[in-house]
Amino acid sequence: MGMPYGDVMNARVRGEERRAEIVGAALEVIAERGYRGASLAAVAERVGLTQQGLLHYFPTKDALLVAVLQERDRWDAVPDTQWRVDLLASLVEYNAMRPAIIQTFSALLGESVTEDHPARGYFTERYARVRASMAAVLRAEYGDRLPNGLTPERTAPLLVAVMDGLQYQWLLDPETVDMPGAFRDFLRLLGEPAD
Amino acid sequence: MGMPYGDVMNARVRGEERRAEIVGAALEVIAERGYRGASLAAVAERVGLTQQGLLHYFPTKDALLVAVLQERDRWDAVPDTQWRVDLLASLVEYNAMRPAIIQTFSALLGESVTEDHPARGYFTERYARVRASMAAVLRAEYGDRLPNGLTPERTAPLLVAVMDGLQYQWLLDPETVDMPGAFRDFLRLLGEPAD
Structure with missing residues (x-):
């Protein structure tokens, strides 16, 4: 038995919100500490996740940085x-x-x-x-x-x-x-x- | 007692020749394997040095790559x-x-x-x-x-x-x-x- 449809949708929306929150935190950390200073650990801390928890959303630093640049593309569009x-x-x-x-x-x-x-x-x-x-x-x-x-x-x-x-x-x-x-x-x- | 002047000069010339040889080998390895494939270990092997021996001439991969680009600048000049x-x-x-x-x-x-x-x-x-x-x-x-x-x-x-x-x-x-x-x-x- 899977989750009822509404719960699946809610989980998906929550996942997307969480991802957006992480991307926003990453942008802040980059602005404060620069490219090299923006570690996954620093981003995880800002959103109250463990580094392991963050890896669930973004498996690598590169994946997170690409998401940041994609978000910037959307804002600049x-x-x-x-x-x-x-x-x-x-x-x-x-x-x-x-x-x-x-x-x-x-x-x-x-x-x-x-x-x-x-x-x-x-x-x-x-x-x-x-x-x-x-x-x-x-x-x-x-x-x-x-x-x-x-x-x-x-x-x-x-x-x-x-x-x-x-x-x-x-x-x-x-x-x-x-x-x-x-x-x-x-x-x-x-x-x-x-x- | 230091080395006599002639020996100091010879050692310096030998060191510069060795550096030039390493830079040439690095360029070959880059051409064959690309930027990421060009490890210090691969370059050391090509010139018959241990990786530790190579580090005597170039302490990091970045230092070696800069030397390769400087050599290219000289050739292109x-x-x-x-x-x-x-x-x-x-x-x-x-x-x-x-x-x-x-x-x-x-x-x-x-x-x-x-x-x-x-x-x-x-x-x-x-x-x-x-x-x-x-x-x-x-x-x-x-x-x-x-x-x-x-x-x-x-x-x-x-x-x-x-x-x-x-x-x-x-x-x-x-x-x-x-x-x-x-x-x-x-x-x-x-x-x-x-x-």
Whole structure:
């Protein structure tokens, strides 16, 4: 005999709530202690679980970090019809105010290119999705060709590459690298008017 | 009593030769087994040292990997007077033929942004040097302003960011991402004629 249907549903909802609570706690611990300081033990303590109890929800630190990045993707999501190229500059400006999550993204992206890394699937799918989304934004703004003659589809990987690449330079040397300013320069290359 | 001067010099030369041999072996092991497969034990075996013996030359795997990347920087170096913007496209083309070292660079770059990472100094200094070098290349090609109005100094971080960012997209999904083609697209944005 299994659980009655209502109890199964309640258990599932409680499980999802618990997972969401753990992801939120992980984000807090990352913000306070950085990528390396965010241990499973520290996250478990914050939500009142044993480390063993936490492993029931997230079997590894990498799995928990991927869940944190997925949650950030959901928060940052803008409906495709609402995106504008200048909003991207605001997003980069916003990212410059939250180094801990950018550090987590950048560190995990680095690890993900190694053999059989558990975050590889997340980043590969995310890139495919983000490139498609950026191409749609560029098409809405510029039509089938940008002022420089490139198509939106060929420009999208460059846009994403500049955002990611600037994050590394900025994380390593925030005093020297003006990430939002450099990204606005890139938008000028695409044909945005100078401010 | 120390060693006579000649013997001190010989010991130093022998030590440097041994280090160079280890770095070469590490590059081979990385090429064959990838970033994660390149253990200190595998490198030690290739040069006929115990793992303890290897640690005398490189105290950690990260220290050895940084030495491999420094050696690659030396091989890839082109005198500043010889650089041309179109040579950068050739460099990216060349990089697409050697995924193992690009994977090593990208994985270690990711780790380097975490707290107190031993590779942080290497990457921070390398970026400062490479941005300055790229600015000089752009100035030799375009003068004080590129066709789009940006200065060489403001364009250099974008050039470096695109190279690094495209590497992640390409390493994760080499079938989808044409890294050399995308980089040539970026050079068109800078004002290079289309081919």
